[in-house]
Structures are given as structure tokens and as C-alpha cells.
Amino acid sequence: MNIRAAYPDEIDAIRALFADEVAAGRMLPRTVDEIRAHLDDWLVAEADGAVVGCVSLVRFNGTLCEIRSLAVHPAYRGHGIASALVREALALARQRGIPRVLVLTRAAKLFERLGFRRDFVANFPEKVWRDCAPCPFRHACDEVALIYPWHEHDVKEPADVPTYQLS
Numbered sequence: 001m002n003i004r005a006a007y008p009d010e011i012d013a014i015r016a017l018f019a020d021e022v023a024a025g026r027m028l029p030r031t032v033d034e035i036r037a038h039l040d041d042w043l044v045a046e047a048d049g050a051v052v053g054c055v056s057l058v059r060f061n062g063t064l065c066e067i068r069s070l071a072v073h074p075a076y077r078g079h080g081i082a083s084a085l086v087r088e089a090l091a092l093a094r095q096r097g098i099p100r101v102l103v104l105t106r107a108a109k110l111f112e113r114l115g116f117r118r119d120f121v122a123n124f125p126e127k128v129w130r131d132c133a134p135c136p137f138r139h140a141c142d143e144v145a146l147i148y149p150w151h152e153h154d155v156k157e158p159a160d161v162p163t164y165q166l167s
């Protein structure tokens, strides 16, 4: 399994990874144009010659970005691929000098294991204004907000964050 930057001809494969979640109302859709315009913000996991996982980093401003659209093909789940994708997304945020990495998720345990801390989405007005306010699920949101506290991890980084080679 290899984690690397996404290629333009992989956009359909990326969207297919979370199409069922979007259809079920558990993840927000991402359009082809949106992904193409920000392809540098996407990472994929490749295994057996196919794209089996993806994640994106959405930048709000110079100090805050968000991990979004994390998905792994059902046949490949439970082997640490999502965790590896999140680690690489953290490495990318660090490389770009963005000190706070936010996530809204139902898979809080996965993120807590990687060092994220629970927080309140209300503490991130950038997120609330841009995504929560227009979200059709805002009145029944069951996602947990977590933040990666770089300052607590500074002594350990970057050794325990990047584990895969980006191409």
C-alpha cells in the first residue's frame, strides 16, 4: 500500500470511494470541478494497482485547515489505511505551515488514537459559516469536532507523522 498525491485521471475513482456515504447523507458531496481545482489538496491510498482510499485537506485560512472526505474502500477497511492517510494529511498541513487541523467525524476514536483532541465546532466559526450553516443535516448533526494540537506534539514530530512517501 502506497500513499501519494492524487492524479487528475483518478477523480472518478476518488468520488466513487464515498459515493455511497454521500447518497446515505453521511458525507458531503465533492464535485469533479472542485476536486480538479484543488487536486494538490488530495491524497490517495493505492493498493493492488487501484485507488482504495482518499483524504483531502481543506484550507480555511493561514492557521486552520480541515481533514475532509476520508474514505477507504470497504474491502480494505480495518488495516490502518485511513490512519495512514490522516497521518500524511497531517504531514501535508505541517509542510504548508498550517498550525491547526480540524476534523468533523463519526469516527472520533480513529482520530483520538492519532492524537486529535475533542473540541466544539462552535470554536471554529470559519467552519460553521462556510459548511455548517448551509448543510442540510445541521439540525441533526452527529459528528464530533476534533483538533490536532501541534504544540503538544512538537517534540515528537515529524518522526511519528509521515510514514509513506509522497510522489
Ligand SMILES: CC(C)(COP(=O)(O)OP(=O)(O)OC[C@H]1O[C@@H](n2cnc3c(N)ncnc32)[C@H](O)[C@@H]1OP(=O)(O)O)[C@@H](O)C(=O)NCCC(=O)NCCS
Binding pocket: 018, 021, 069, 070, 071, 072, 073, 076, 077, 078, 079, 080, 081, 082, 083, 084, 103, 104, 105, 106, 107, 108, 109, 110
Ligand atoms: C472510517 C474509515 C475511513 C476507516 O477506514 P479504515 O482504513 O478501516 O480505518 P483504520 O483501519 O485506519 O482504523 C479503523 C478504525 O476506524 C474506526 N472506524 C471505522 N469505521 C468507522 C465508522 N463507520 N464509524 C466510526 N468509527 C469507525 C474505528 O475506530 C476503527 O478502530 P477499531 O479497529 O478499533 O474498531 C472507513 O470505515 C470508511 O471509509 N468509512 C466510510 C466513510 C467515513 O465514515 N469516513 C469518515 C469521515 S471523517
